Amino acid sequence: MRTLVNSLRLVVVILVVVAIVAQWLVSMRTPQYSPFNFFGYFTIQSNVFVAVAFAVALVSAARRKRADLVVSLLRAAATVYIATTGLVYNTLLTNVDVSTSVSWSNDVLHRVVPVWVVLDWLLFSDRARLRLRHVWWFLVYPAVWLIVVLVRGATDGWVPYPFLSPSLGYGVVALYCLGIAVFIALTGILVIGISRLRTLRV
Template sequence: MRTFVNCLRLVAVIAVAAAVLGQWLESARTPDYLSWNFFGYFTIQSNIAVGVALALTLVAAARRKRTDVLVSGFRGAATVYIATTGVVYNTLLVGVGVANSVPWSNDLLHRWVPLYAVLDWLLFSDRARLLLRHVWWFLLYPAVWLVVVLVRGATDGWVPYPFLAPAQGYGVVALYCCGVAVFIALTGILVVGMSRLRLVRV
């Protein structure tokens, strides 16, 4: 079972790398491409986080060690972020056209990687038990990301997603931000709860 799970995770890591690289190669061809804009998307960052978290888990498995609280906490946070990416995209952004989007990469980054990451966390037992206080750590990174995005939106006008655009009014933006923050907190609580489960032992 452990070999099978490790193979699944290796495929997921390769899929993340291929999807990010595929979209980056396409985006880099556009005249207005800026690397800090491309990597400023929460989608890209959360997928990279999942790829790194799964890679660290694979390294621990290769050393025949159980992942410690630090690695499990990072993987739990990555699971929260990628779940947020999947839900936000498929509820608020699925009908929004994105220029130079690569269809297969888009599907991997917004649908299949989020689905796999959540199932991986839920099903497989090789993770430390997390505590409710870890949810506060899960909220820290999105909060910093949001501050940076809002500052950029107010200065150079760039925002990664339409619902964060200052043009619709900061009251509306604040409502969206609060909604996403509540979702992240609730998802974090679920992720912590899932860390206590041992459905499939690996």
């Protein structure tokens, strides 16, 4: 079982890297390309987070370590962020142009990876039992990301997603931000709860 799980995680890491690179190579050829914009999308960052978390988990598994708390927190955070990416995209952005020009890469980053990462956390037992207080750690990175996006929206006018545009009014944007924060917190609580379940032994 351990070999199967690690093999699947390695596939996810490779898939994320290939999908991001494919999209990046196409985006670089467009006149409006900017590395700060491309890597400013939460989709890209959350998928990179997944690749890093799974890579760290693979290294930990290779060293035969069991349920390390730091590794488990990293995987849990990756699960929360990629679940947010999947839900926001498939509810708010399905019919919105967010400058994604490689369709298969779009599907991998917004649908395939989110589903598999959630299943990985749900099904396999190689994770430490997390505590409710850990949910606050999950909010740090999204909060920093939102602050940077809002500052950029107010200064150079660039925002990654239309529901964060200052043109909507900061009251509306604040409601969207609050909704995302609540969803991340609730997802974090759920992820922590799942960490205490007995699942398939790895």
